[in-house]
Amino acid sequence: MTFKTLRIEAAESITTITLNRPNARNSMNAEMIDELRVCIDQLRGDEQTRAVIVTGAGRAFSAGADVDMLTRIGESYTPEQTRAEIRKWRETFDAFEALPQVTIAAVNGLAFGGGVVLALACDFRLGSTRAIFGLPEIKLGMVLALGGTQRLTRLVGVSAAKEMILRGRNVSAIEAQRLGLVHRVSEPGDLMGLARSWAERDIDYSPRAIALAKRLIDQSFERNAEESGDAETAAQVELLHSPEFLGRVKALRESGEI
Secondary structure, eight states, X not given: OOOSSEEEEEEXXXXXXXXXXXXXXXXXXXXXXXXXXXXHHHHHTOSSOOEEEEEESTTEEEOOBOHHHHHHHHXXXXXXXXXXXXXXXXXXXXXXXXXXXXXXXXXXXXXXTHHHHHHHXXXXXXXXXXXXXXXXXXXXXXXXXXXXXXXXXXXXXHHHHHHHHXXXXXXXXXXXXXHTSOSEEEOGGGHXXXXXXXXXXXXXXXXXXXXXXXXXXXXXXXXXXXXXXXXXXXXXXXXXXXXXXXXXXXXXXXXXXX
């Protein structure tokens, strides 16, 4: 499928998704969300792709939801239509978060609103020194949605989340790293190389173990200690009896690494 708002590149088990509306600072419209969902559905069954990088074309990662689109929704949609549209966007971000592959946001520049939420849906976030993270919704008389309040609060804590959301304050990449929002910061020209090096690290690991570990972490917030323990046990039983585990142990023994 040919996408209008995304650029997809696959090489050496890594798929890179580039948000491709540079003249609109890669703001998200309904077409981009629809295309992103198609891409997610393709990746879910793609056994060749072991890691996914998402970044933005030009100097922005994503300015969030397209303001012209939001205005049209506010002026002409019924509340039920608006609710359905928001649900579609949220489910798309949830589906991205649930991908079995390792996902990496390479935040190359401005990331506002929904752009931040997309980055939060990734396993890892790497930022250029030019990256700026902002949540301007409160200034427009809106709230951060699409699962953003939940993901941000879990990641940086209540105090920092309230400061970003309630004050609408932008933070630099360096401050985002201090808050725990970003894992690493690099110079602009080094960002994609850094992202690929992070992706390549996980290519050699068991894809099933990666997928199960992601699920255990993400669902730990929804379970009590006993439920989490049972889920971990089920995953470990499956993996210990897998031919891949036994083969990896044999190879490591033969190489002298264990």
